[in-house]
Amino acid sequence: MLNLTIAQINPTIGDLDGNLALHLEAARRARLDGADLVVFPELSLTGYYPADLLDDEDFQRRLDVALADLLTATREVSSLHWVVGVPTRHDGPGKAYRNSLLVIRDGEVLLDYHKQLLPTYNVFDERRHFEPGPDVARVLRIAGTQVGFMICEDGWNDEGKDYAVNPFQRLADAAPDLVVSINASPSQIGKRDLRHQVFRAASWRHRLPLVFVNQVGGHDQLVYDGASFAMEPEPGVVFEAARFESDLTTLRFETDRGVFSSREGGVLPIPPAADGLSTPEFQRRQIVLGLRDYARRCGFERVVVGCSGGIDSALTLALAVEALGADRVLAITMPSRFSSSGSVDDSRALCEQLGIALEVCPIEDVVRQVGDTMAASTLALRPSGLALENLQARVRGTLLMTVSNARGHLLLTTGNKSEIAVGYCTLYGDTNGGLGLIGDLYKTEVFALGRHLNAAAGRALIPAAILDKPPSAELAPDQRDTDSLPPYELLDEVLKLLIEGERLAPQERAAAQAAVAALDAGPDARSGEDRGDEGQALIVRVKGMIARSEYKRRQAPPIIRLRGRAFGSGRQLPIAAKHY
CATH class of the missing domain: 3.40.50.620 (HUPs)
Structure with a gap:
C-alpha cells in the first residue's frame, strides 16, 4: 500500500524561493496526511516555462542555490519521498540543461529521470534549452510499490504518431505497479478531455494505473487549469483535483489490487462529469x-x-x-x-x-x-x-x-479575436495596454x-x-462594423477555418465549413442572381486581411489563450511575406 499526495501548486516562473516555500508547505501537509511520497508538477521549482532565464548567469547561480536548499528542505520533512520537477545541468555536447524529475528523500537524490520528448510545436519550445534524456525507463520501489516516472510529453506518444521513441512503452516494459507523470499542461478548450482520452488509452493498453499531476495558474499568455487526476485501466478517471485552483490531496494506492481509494481507505468522491464545464x-x-x-x-x-x-x-x-x-x-x-x-x-x-x-x-x-x-x-x-x-x-x-x-x-x-485577426484595430490606439482578456x-x-x-x-x-x-x-458618423467587415456570424466561421483549421473540434469545424458552403448554394436572397463562388471569394478576402495585419499583432500586448491556436507565441508567421 502506498500513500501518495498530489501537490497541484501554482508556482511563479523564476521565483525560486517562493516556489520552494510552496513545496515545503505541501510536503509538511503530506507528512501530516501520512504520505509516503508527494508529487509536484513539471519544472515545479522554476515554474513552467523559464525559457531564456536558463541562459542568464545570475539565474543559473540562483538555481544551483535553490537545488541545494531543496535538498535541505527534504531533510526537514524527513522520511518522505519528494517528486520534484527541476532543470538539471547536462554535461557533454548539446544543451546545457535537461528537463528533469528528481525523487529525493532526506537530502538524497534516489532517482533522476530526464524528459525524452521535448515539444517544439504551438506554444512549446523546449528544445531551445533542454537536451533530451536517454531512452530508458526509471522505476523506484517506494513503500513496497514499484513506481515508474514520466514527464508530460513522454506520455502523449503511446500511439507513436509524433516521435520515433515511445517512453510509455519503455516504462511499461519495466513492469511498474503505478505510473507517476508530472506535467505542465496548459489549458485550452477541450484539453481536459484530450488528456483523459490519451492517458485512458495508454492506461488501458498497458494495464497500468497512473497519476497525472499538473500545475495551476496563469503565466503570461498561458493558463494552467490543474485538474490533476488518478486513473485506473478499467473505469478510467477515479479522482480529479480542482480546476483553476491549487489543490493538495492524499490518495491511497492499494498495490495488490491496483486501485485508488481515499486517504482513510474509503470510497473516492465521484469525479466531475466527463464533459466538464x-x-x-x-x-x-x-x-x-x-x-x-x-x-x-x-x-x-x-x-x-x-x-x-x-x-x-x-x-x-x-x-x-x-x-x-x-x-x-x-x-x-x-x-x-x-x-x-x-x-x-x-x-x-x-x-x-x-x-x-x-x-x-x-x-x-x-x-x-x-x-x-x-x-x-x-x-x-x-x-x-x-x-x-x-x-x-x-x-x-x-x-x-x-x-x-x-x-x-x-x-x-x-x-476580440475577430478584430485582431483582420486588423480592425488601431496600432498605438485601442491596442495599447499590458494584457488582453478577450483576444482569443x-x-x-x-x-x-x-x-x-x-x-x-x-x-x-x-x-x-x-x-x-x-x-x-463610433469613429465616424453612423459607423457600423459591418461597413467594413462581413457579419460576425459569418466572419467568425471563416476565421476559425483559416486560423485554427484542423485544430477545431470536429463539430465546430463542420459548422464552419457548412457556413462557408452555404454562400455558394443557390441564388442570392435579394437579387435572385447566382452567387457563384462567393464563399471562396470571401475566404480569399479574409485571408488577405489576416496577412496584412500581422505587423499589428506582432506589436500587440499578450492575450489570454483559450483555444488550440491563439495569436501570440503559438502562431508564428513572418510579416514581410506573401501569405496567399
Whole structure:
C-alpha cells in the first residue's frame, strides 16, 4: 500500500524561493496526511516555462542555490519521498540543461529521470534549452510499490504518431505497479478531455494505473487549469483535483489490487462529469485566473479599462471585476463628437451594475488641437477619413496609458479575436495596454460569454442595451462594423477555418465549413442572381486581411489563450511575406 499526495501548486516562473516555500508547505501537509511520497508538477521549482532565464548567469547561480536548499528542505520533512520537477545541468555536447524529475528523500537524490520528448510545436519550445534524456525507463520501489516516472510529453506518444521513441512503452516494459507523470499542461478548450482520452488509452493498453499531476495558474499568455487526476485501466478517471485552483490531496494506492481509494481507505468522491464545464464557463474561469495571476505576478493591484459602451469593453470590465474586485477596477469613457449619447449612458449603466468607478474624459478638444497643430505646421495636413478615425483611437490610447503611468494601473486592452485577426484595430490606439482578456474570443463568443455572465449572476451585469446594439467603433458618423467587415456570424466561421483549421473540434469545424458552403448554394436572397463562388471569394478576402495585419499583432500586448491556436507565441508567421 502506498500513500501518495498530489501537490497541484501554482508556482511563479523564476521565483525560486517562493516556489520552494510552496513545496515545503505541501510536503509538511503530506507528512501530516501520512504520505509516503508527494508529487509536484513539471519544472515545479522554476515554474513552467523559464525559457531564456536558463541562459542568464545570475539565474543559473540562483538555481544551483535553490537545488541545494531543496535538498535541505527534504531533510526537514524527513522520511518522505519528494517528486520534484527541476532543470538539471547536462554535461557533454548539446544543451546545457535537461528537463528533469528528481525523487529525493532526506537530502538524497534516489532517482533522476530526464524528459525524452521535448515539444517544439504551438506554444512549446523546449528544445531551445533542454537536451533530451536517454531512452530508458526509471522505476523506484517506494513503500513496497514499484513506481515508474514520466514527464508530460513522454506520455502523449503511446500511439507513436509524433516521435520515433515511445517512453510509455519503455516504462511499461519495466513492469511498474503505478505510473507517476508530472506535467505542465496548459489549458485550452477541450484539453481536459484530450488528456483523459490519451492517458485512458495508454492506461488501458498497458494495464497500468497512473497519476497525472499538473500545475495551476496563469503565466503570461498561458493558463494552467490543474485538474490533476488518478486513473485506473478499467473505469478510467477515479479522482480529479480542482480546476483553476491549487489543490493538495492524499490518495491511497492499494498495490495488490491496483486501485485508488481515499486517504482513510474509503470510497473516492465521484469525479466531475466527463464533459466538464460548459464552454462559456470554461472561458470565464480561464480568463479570471489568467488576469488574477498576471496582475499579481507583475505587481499590479488595479486595472484601468477604456469603456466605450460596447460589448468588448463591457465584458472586459465584468471579468476584471470578478478577478480583482470592483474596488480595483477603473473605467474611463472618452466620448468624441461621433459618440452616441447612448454610449455614455450605457457606460454609466454598466458601471453602476458592476459597482465600479467611471471617469469621463471627452477627447474632442484634443483631437481638434492635434488637427490644428498639423494643419498649421509645414505638414499642412488636417487629418480626415481613416486618419481622423485612427487619431481618435490613438488619443484615447494615449490618455489611458497616461492614467496607467500616473496611477500605476494595468491597462487592459479590449480587442476580440475577430478584430485582431483582420486588423480592425488601431496600432498605438485601442491596442495599447499590458494584457488582453478577450483576444482569443471571436466576436460571437464575446456576446455569448456576456449573456452567460448575466445568466450566472441572475441579473444584468451587462445591460441589455449593450448586448443588443449593433457593434460600432463610433469613429465616424453612423459607423457600423459591418461597413467594413462581413457579419460576425459569418466572419467568425471563416476565421476559425483559416486560423485554427484542423485544430477545431470536429463539430465546430463542420459548422464552419457548412457556413462557408452555404454562400455558394443557390441564388442570392435579394437579387435572385447566382452567387457563384462567393464563399471562396470571401475566404480569399479574409485571408488577405489576416496577412496584412500581422505587423499589428506582432506589436500587440499578450492575450489570454483559450483555444488550440491563439495569436501570440503559438502562431508564428513572418510579416514581410506573401501569405496567399
